[in-house]
Amino acid sequence: MKIVPAREFDLKREVEYGTPEQNETVRRIVSDIRREGDGALLRYTEQLDRTKLTAAGLRVPQEELQAAYAAVEPSFVTAIRQAAANIRAFHEKQKRNSWMDWQPDGSLLGQVIRPLKRVGVYVPGGKAAYPSSVLMNVIPAQVAGVPEIVMVTPPSTNGGEGINPYILVAAAEAGVNEMYRVGGAQAIAALAYGTESIAPVDKICGPGNIYVALAKREVYGAVDIDSIAGPSEIVVLADETANPVYVAADLLSQAEHDEMASAILVTTSAVLAEAVQAEVSRQLEALPRKAIAAASVEQYGAIIVVDSIDEGIDVVNRLAPEHLEILVQEPMAYAGRIENAGAIFLGPYSSEPVGDYFAGPNHIIPTNGTARFSSPVDVDDFIKKSSLIYYSKEALLHNGAAIIELARHEGLEGHARAIAVRLEQEGKAESDNG
Ligand SMILES: NC(=O)c1ccc[n+]([C@@H]2O[C@H](COP(=O)([O-])OP(=O)(O)OC[C@H]3O[C@@H](n4cnc5c(N)ncnc54)[C@H](O)[C@@H]3O)[C@@H](O)[C@H]2O)c1
Numbered sequence: 131m132k133i134v135p136a137r138e139f140d141l142k143r144e145v146e147y148g149t150p151e152q153n154e155t156v157r158r159i160v161s162d163i164r165r166e167g168d169g170a171l172l173r174y175t176e177q178l179d180r181t182k183l184t185a186a187g188l189r190v191p192q193e194e195l196q197a198a199y200a201a202v203e204p205s206f207v208t209a210i211r212q213a214a215a216n217i218r219a220f221h222e223k224q225k226r227n228s229w230m231d232w233q234p235d236g237s238l239l240g241q242v243i244r245p246l247k248r249v250g251v252y253v254p255g256g257k258a259a260y261p262s263s264v265l266m267n268v269i270p271a272q273v274a275g276v277p278e279i280v281m282v283t284p285p286s287t288n289g290g291e292g293i294n295p296y297i298l299v300a301a302a303e304a305g306v307n308e309m310y311r312v313g314g315a316q317a318i319a320a321l322a323y324g325t326e327s328i329a330p331v332d333k334i335c336g337p338g339n340i341y342v343a344l345a346k347r348e349v350y351g352a353v354d355i356d357s358i359a360g361p362s363e364i365v366v367l368a369d370e371t372a373n374p375v376y377v378a379a380d381l382l383s384q385a386e387h388d389e390m391a392s393a394i395l396v397t398t399s400a401v402l403a404e405a406v407q408a409e410v411s412r413q414l415e416a417l418p419r420k421a422i423a424a425a426s427v428e429q430y431g432a433i434i435v436v437d438s439i440d441e442g443i444d445v446v447n448r449l450a451p452e453h454l455e456i457l458v459q460e461p462m463a464y465a466g467r468i469e470n471a472g473a474i475f476l477g478p479y480s481s482e483p484v485g486d487y488f489a490g491p492n493h494i495i496p497t498n499g500t501a502r503f504s505s506p507v508d509v510d511d512f513i514k515k516s517s518l519i520y521y522s523k524e525a526l527l528h529n530g531a532a533i534i535e536l537a538r539h540e541g542l543e544g545h546a547r548a549i550a551v552r553l554e555q556e557g558k559a560e561s562d563n564g
């Protein structure tokens with residue numbers, strides 16, 4: 131992992147995702163699925179996921195979910211239930227209520243909150259299987275009250291035959307009842323535009339690799355999406371008090387996700403920088419996913435040495451990472467100064483995987499600098515709002531002239547007249563009556 135002074139590190143992050151070839155591949159897949167439906171879906175599933183399916187085999191039957199319990203350890207079921215309870219409790223706090231306010235003039239204003247009707251959730255499963263992402267997607271949608279939650283995941287998760295049983299058990303625990311064995315850009319396109327076998331959804335949520343992230347961006351507009359939650363990222367902001375063993379382990383925890391994941395240490399301590407550099411090399415050797423983590427660290431990893439914590443905070447805010455760990459003597463003192471980060475982990479015991487799996491906050495978090503303007507998945511992702519306006523006669527007579535004034539200044543006489551005809555008629559009725 132290279133050590134660089136802050137002034138030599140290019141903080142202008144690429145906002146464009148992926149290479150031109152990856153973008154072109156995704157555009158082609160999306161357009162083929164849109165034109166050909168199931169035919170293209172099955173073809174790409176065979177080509178990219180090495181799985182030959184028929185249209186009838188796309189949907190995963192409930193019996194397959196139940197059968198998977200026999201293939202997992204009881205300790206996994208216990209752990210996933212604990213995690214699910216924590217995730218549900220956290221997301222319950224995000225619920226919003228509709229509201230209505232009667233005004234003194236007899237009019238009423240309000241906002242009606244409704245769940246989305248049908249959402250698609252993507253659970254990644256190419257290089258690793260992510261049962262935790264089942265919970266992070268499905269639970270907030272359930273808390274919001276979404277009646278139709280459609281899950282998609284690659285057909286042979288983690289390179290194995292068939293969907294990984296831990297994903298199936300997580301789906302059963304979460305109560306998923308509509309699930310398809312499709313992944314990548316082709317799954318996103320199928321959810322967005324529909325095929326003969328998969329009815330289209332209103333919104334697609336969930337993380338994935340570069341092909342999934344690009345496809346979500348491609349279909350945005352036809353459907354809503356949560357955010358671009360692509361290859362994982364971690365930034366650790368540390369001073370000389372941080373334990374290099376912990377720092378290196380946490381950096382590698384995200385590097386092992388993907389060759390395109392990014393792991394960056396920002397530190398005021400040259401001593402820590404060197405110790406972490408050595409530790410990363412040492413710990414890499416023991417990782418089963420060493421090749422992926424090494425490629426990530428090599429291409430996207432860095433140790434940035436800064437002159438002060440203030441400079442470090444500036445670097446962090448410019449990077450706008452998915453995950454930030456603050457490993458300094460007084461972490462609480464700095465949390466409020468972080469403007470751009472999807473999730474902030476404070477102190478030496480809040481290692482990033484605590485959030486990935488268990489604490490309760492969502493692990494589907496914007497990446498590639500988009501934490502500047504977007505947020506982790508939450509209950510708000512699964513609701514929509516309608517404004518409610520009831521104007522009383524008194525309110526219209528009182529405010530009509532101001533509305534007409536504003537309409538005429540926009541040159542919109544039709545708008546002005548819609549109000550004016552009422553003022554004329556009601557004014558006339560009042561003078562006739564009295
Ligand atoms: N940001 C977040 O919140 C978050 C959360 C969890 C995981 N992640 C990220 O999710 C990703 C999971 O990636 P993954 O690959 O393991 O699973 P994935 O399910 O996202 O991707 C696998 C699919 O990619 C497609 N694909 C692979 N190579 C392709 C190619 N050359 N051309 C076209 N399509 C291709 C295949 O269809 C395959 O089904 C990782 O990058 C991880 O860091 C992010």
Ligand SMILES: N[C@H](CO)Cc1c[nH]c[nH+]1
Pocket residue numbers: 260262263361362363384452486493494495
């Ligand atoms: N760190 C990932 C989000 O970037 C989430 C995850 C799931 N499993 C393990 N990690």
Ligand SMILES: [Zn+2]
Pocket residue numbers: 362383384387486
């Ligand atoms: Zn992770």
